[in-house]
Amino acid sequence: xxxxxxxxxxxxxxxxxxxxxxxxxxxxxxxxxxxxxxxxxxxxxxxxxxxxxxxxxxxxxxxxxxxxxxxxxxxxxxxxxxxxxxxxxxxxxxxxxxxxxxxxxxxxxxxxxxxxxxxxxxxxxxxxxxxxxxxxxxxxxxxxxxxxxxxxxxxxxxxxxxxxxxxxxxxxxxxxxxxxxxxxxxxxxxxxxxxxxxxxxxxxxxxxxxxxxxxxxxxxxxxxxxxxxxxxxxxxxxxxxxxxxxxxxxxxxxxxxxxxxxxxxxxxxxxxxxxxxxxxxxxxxxxxxxxxxxxxxxxxxxxxxxxxxxxxxxxxxxxxxxxxxxxxxxxxxxxxxxxxxxxxxxxxxxxxxxxxxxxxxxxxxxxxxxxxxxxxxxxxxxxxxxxxxxxxxxxxxxxxxxxxxxxxxxxxxxxxxxxxxxxxxxxxxxxxxxxxxxxxxxxxxxxxxxxxxxxxxxxxxxxxxxxxxxxxxx
Amino acid sequence: xxxxxxxxxxxxxxxxxxxxxxxxxxxxxxxxxxxxxxxxxxxxxxxxxxxxxxxxxxxxxxxxxxxxxxxxxxxxxxxxxxxxxxxxxxxxxxxxxxxxxxxxxxxxxxxxxxxxxxxxxxxxxxxxxxxxxxxxxxxxxxxxxxxxxxxxxxxxxxxxxxxxxxxxxxxxxxxxxxxxxxxxxxxxxxxxxxxxxxxxxxxxxxxxxxxxxxxxxxxxxxxxxxxxxxxxxxxxxxxxxxxxxxxxxxxxxxxxxxxxxxxxxxxxxxxxxxxxxxxxxxxxxxxxxxxxxxxxxxxxxxxxxxxxxxxxxxxxxxxxxxxxxxxxxxxxxxxxxxxxxxxxxxxxxxxxxxxxxxxxxxxxxxxxxxxxxxxxxxxxxxxxxxxxxxxxxxxxxxxxxxxxxxxxxxxxxxxxxxxxxxxxxxxxxxxxxxxxxxxxxxxxxxxxxxxxxxxxxxxxxxxxxxxxxxxxxx
Ligand SMILES: Cc1ncc(COP(=O)(O)O)c(C=O)c1O
Ligand SMILES: Cc1ncc(COP(=O)(O)O)c(C=O)c1O
Numbered sequence: 022x023x024x025x026x027x028x029x030x031x032x033x034x035x036x037x038x039x040x041x042x043x044x045x046x047x048x049x050x051x052x053x054x055x056x057x058x059x060x061x062x063x064x065x066x067x068x069x070x071x072x073x074x075x076x077x078x079x080x081x082x083x084x085x086x087x088x089x090x091x092x093x094x095x096x097x098x099x100x101x102x103x104x105x106x107x108x109x110x111x112x113x114x115x116x117x118x119x120x121x122x123x124x125x126x127x128x129x130x131x132x133x134x135x136x137x138x139x140x141x142x143x144x145x146x147x148x149x150x151x152x153x154x155x156x157x158x159x160x161x162x163x164x165x166x167x168x169x170x171x172x173x174x175x176x177x178x179x180x181x182x183x184x185x186x187x188x189x190x191x192x193x194x195x196x197x198x199x200x201x202x203x204x205x206x207x208x209x210x211x212x213x214x215x216x217x218x219x220x221x222x223x224x225x226x227x228x229x230x231x232x233x234x235x236x237x238x239x240x241x242x243x244x245x246x247x248x249x250x251x252x253x254x255x256x257x258x259x260x261x262x263x264x265x266x267x268x269x270x271x272x273x274x275x276x277x278x279x280x281x282x283x284x285x286x287x288x289x290x291x292x293x294x295x296x297x298x299x300x301x302x303x304x305x306x307x308x309x310x311x312x313x314x315x316x317x318x319x320x321x322x323x324x325x326x327x328x329x330x331x332x333x334x335x336x337x338x339x340x341x342x343x344x345x346x347x348x349x350x351x352x353x354x355x356x357x358x359x360x361x362x363x364x365x366x367x368x369x370x371x372x373x374x375x376x377x378x379x380x381x382x383x384x385x386x387x388x389x390x391x392x393x394x395x396x397x398x399x400x401x402x403x404x405x406x407x408x409x410x411x412x413x414x415x416x417x418x419x420x421x422x423x424x425x426x427x428x429x430x431x432x433x434x435x436x437x438x439x440x441x442x443x444x445x446x447x448x449x450x451x452x453x454x455x456x457x458x459x460x461x462x463x464x465x466x467x468x469x470x471x472x473x474x475x476x477x478x479x480x481x482x483x484x485x486x487x488x489x490x491x492x493x494x495x
Numbered sequence: 496x497x498x499x500x501x502x503x504x505x506x507x508x509x510x511x512x513x514x515x516x517x518x519x520x521x522x523x524x525x526x527x528x529x530x531x532x533x534x535x536x537x538x539x540x541x542x543x544x545x546x547x548x549x550x551x552x553x554x555x556x557x558x559x560x561x562x563x564x565x566x567x568x569x570x571x572x573x574x575x576x577x578x579x580x581x582x583x584x585x586x587x588x589x590x591x592x593x594x595x596x597x598x599x600x601x602x603x604x605x606x607x608x609x610x611x612x613x614x615x616x617x618x619x620x621x622x623x624x625x626x627x628x629x630x631x632x633x634x635x636x637x638x639x640x641x642x643x644x645x646x647x648x649x650x651x652x653x654x655x656x657x658x659x660x661x662x663x664x665x666x667x668x669x670x671x672x673x674x675x676x677x678x679x680x681x682x683x684x685x686x687x688x689x690x691x692x693x694x695x696x697x698x699x700x701x702x703x704x705x706x707x708x709x710x711x712x713x714x715x716x717x718x719x720x721x722x723x724x725x726x727x728x729x730x731x732x733x734x735x736x737x738x739x740x741x742x743x744x745x746x747x748x749x750x751x752x753x754x755x756x757x758x759x760x761x762x763x764x765x766x767x768x769x770x771x772x773x774x775x776x777x778x779x780x781x782x783x784x785x786x787x788x789x790x791x792x793x794x795x796x797x798x799x800x801x802x803x804x805x806x807x808x809x810x811x812x813x814x815x816x817x818x819x820x821x822x823x824x825x826x827x828x829x830x831x832x833x834x835x836x837x838x839x840x841x842x843x844x845x846x847x848x849x850x851x852x853x854x855x856x857x858x859x860x861x862x863x864x865x866x867x868x869x870x871x872x873x874x875x876x877x878x879x880x881x882x883x884x885x886x887x888x889x890x891x892x893x894x895x896x897x898x899x900x901x902x903x904x905x906x907x908x909x910x911x912x913x914x915x916x917x918x919x920x921x922x923x924x925x926x927x928x929x930x931x932x933x934x935x936x937x938x939x940x941x942x943x944x945x946x947x948x949x950x951x952x953x954x955x956x957x958x959x960x961x962x963x964x965x966x967x968x969x
Pocket of ligand 1 (some may be wrong): 333
């Protein structure tokens with residue numbers, strides 16, 4: 022399909038922004054002057070700007086025109102030429118990811134490598150109190166093997182909240198798990214056989230890649246746009262070309278790109294799944310961390326054939342340490358429930374009861390309001406610091422929710438080396454190669470700002486920038 | 496190998512016991528009179544009695560001779576002709592096992608189907624207090640993603656206790672899991688590929704069978720003796736005949752037979768594993784529930800080549816609801832650690848900290864002393880009740896530790912029907928077909944006495960006996 026005129030204009034402008042002709046915050050040419058210059062109609066220019074706006078490259082300001090988005094543009098994932106490869110995963114990733122994320126704060130004081138939420142907030146106190154009270158008065162029911170599906174009151178609360186994501190689910194359609202990881206693992210085991218092909222967006226959450234490898238599956242990486250997500254065109258192509266067994270996607274503020282998939286793309290994905298009779302494992306873990314009020318819809322909201330397996334947890338919205346997650350398996354209920362049984366029987370009861378109280382009492386909503394503000398502020402703060410301290414040419418994503426930034430370094434800087442050097446200084450980051458089976462992301466890293474501390478962490482970003490400078494000169 | 500004379504005599508006597516010629520508690524012929532009768536030497540008769548004693552069929556009483564064991568004899572597992580079959584597992588087992596075990600006490604008041612320890616004891620109070628205090632003062636470390644391997648202080652305590660089982664392990668050789676089930680699941684995934692053959696004793700813990708099925712493995716059941724465990728001869732034969740990839744065994748008070756494997760057999764198993772280069776997944780979960788002082792050795796104690804993967808948890812010795820278990824993977828450390836990561840990342844931190852305090856403070860030892868007495872008493876009580884209320888011909892195992900009895904009904908009584916009828920009366924048992932891929936155990940069931948209540952549960956055993964009578968007349 023030949024490119025439209027407005028697409029070409031948008032890409033030309035993007036190139037100019039990348040080359041530094043237009044800076045963040047600068048006003049772009051007016052519709053009329055650009056139309057004159059390019060010899061096209063005003064509406065064509067308007068379409069070009071709208072496209073750029075949708076991708077997060079420019080911002081429209083109250084009638085005064087279009088401005089280069091204050092967020093540095095990140096565009097490398099954009100599929101100029103859609104194309105995908107099936108690649109066997111490598112075991113080395115597992116070691117990298119452990120080295121980059123598996124630390125306690127008393128070991129590595131500046132933990133930017135792990136996607137942990139802020140765990141110091143007073144809005145968590147009601148949860149601690151519930152846990153404490155429930156433990157003190159624990160009885161044979163809360164100390165015993167509970168029901169495999171999990172605690173009733175918690176499933177009711179979660180089902181109620183799923184309505185905000187556009188999903189009508191009954192409590193009995195939901196299974197509690199020990200975190201989102203277990204949910205995804207059970208889902209993937211339930212719908213695949215060794216040798217099957219799994220499609221997912223690139224870059225993606227590294228544990229997905231490791232699961233695929235451990236289960237003897239094949240990884241098919243589909244390019245993704247850092248603002249709107251997986252390329253629908255590329256996914257369509259891939260589904261026509263390969264016998265894909267299942268897709269795994271995080272449409273809202275996923276790991277590491279942080280993109281927000283537009284609702285129309287969510288619908289298109291459902292159409293594709295229906296057409297090719299393929300299930301989707303949807304990771305919904307970051308959706309409540311939308312920096313705007315409310316939360317975006319899940320892909321499952323558009324699911325007409327019950328083929329989306331939604332996986333989530335409270336690990337990012339509240340605390341990871343209690344390991345409370347859930348899965349809504351749709352038509353795959355029985356298979357997923359059996360997997361859950363096989364993997365670990367039921368999940369611990371006390372944390373489920375405590376989490377149910379946290380939701381019932383309105384504490385969850387209060388906590389979420391608080392952290393949304395906090396994380397939006399930290400995103401901006403850390404972006405500013407990276408802009409200030411890192412080598413020229415460094416580019417940063419601009420997620421509209423979630424806990425992390427995806428940072429592109431100048432090509433010459435090896436993120437693995439940066440990560441190794443940083444660890445020696447007590448700083449962890451997650452280097453790009455963790456997030457893909459290809460070697461595309463050698464000069465990228467993920468920076469998690471969830472528990473960023475304005476007092477003790479700023480100097481660490483400066484230090485990180487220095488290390489990057491040092492590596493750029495090698 | 497032809498049978499020895501003393502073996503033949505032992506089997507003849509056993510047959511007579513089975514046919515009702517000798518009753519439980521009855522004195523058997525003296526050495527001399529039997530020697531005369533069989534025209535063999537006295538020492539041959541003595542060997543026959545010793546064999547029967549070792550198998551738990553007879554008891555020697557202070558110089559007055561040999562008596563039919565007061566425990567009804569259970570012998571069907573005895574491999575008259577060692578032989579094994581590879582059978583694909585059936586999904587139906589999963590439904591049966593859920594129906595039989597997955598209930599809360601408020602739903603089914605007489606839960607004899609699930610292997611739950613007593614959860615009402617005051618010796619658990621220190622654990623509740625620790626949990627409560629730790630939750631109240633939870634900090635970012637205890638609320639966050641902990642280290643993948645688990646909490647240090649807990650690993651130290653467990654490593655120290657493993658010495659009692661004859662195992663020298665360092666804390667860093669141990670990974671904490673969310674229960675023993677997760678440990679076994681990770682171990683099995685780590686050492687197998689789909690299609691591989693897994694050998695285990697029959698009857699066995701049903702979740703093993705379900706794991707084997709879910710992972711696309713093949714089940715190879717090896718007959719086991721109800722007092723001494725898996726038939727070494729049959730295992731040897733099977734290892735010569737089939738390319739067995741891994742064995743799974745519970746040598747001490749396992750589920751459901753409750754046998755205690757002699758140390759000499761443990762050594763022989765290690766020799767076989769070494770000879771055929773096969774790993775063993777050893778389930779050590781019931782070992783601390785030895786009714787005598789101390790605990791028996793683990794097979795791992797005799798492991799000369801680090802090929803035993805020991806799996807265990809506090810689910811049976813303390814409480815299942817906290818989901819704290821561990822795995823000691825030996826030479827398979829890295830593969831098992833990766834599986835743990837893939838399956839659920841780290842396990843919850845707070846319960847680990849609480850369990851560490853429970854062990855450190857000596858509360859664990861006190862609790863274990865208490866429950867050993869209690870369970871030994873309940874074993875006897877429930878055996879007496881079953882003898883009293885069940886149809887003639889019912890036979891019961893006599894475990895020397897653990898939480899369960901294995902009951903053989905007269906052949907005509909279908910245990911699945913008994914289980915279904917019992918559930919309607921608020922009583923759960925675990926029917927025999929759950930424990931095997933063959934249909935050998937249709938007239939067996941498992942009875943768990945761990946939380947047996949002398950006041951409210953006695954009438955339920957009477958009821959169960961009545962139901963069995965009813966079914967025997969059909
Ligand atoms: C996208 C995504 N899914 C799942 C997980 C794991 O979640 P949990 O801690 O609930 O198992 C993470 C954690 O990093 C994540 O980023
Ligand atoms: C032999 C055996 N292994 C493992 C388990 C599961 O243990 P956990 O609850 O620690 O996962 C059980 C529970 O019934 C069992 O009987």
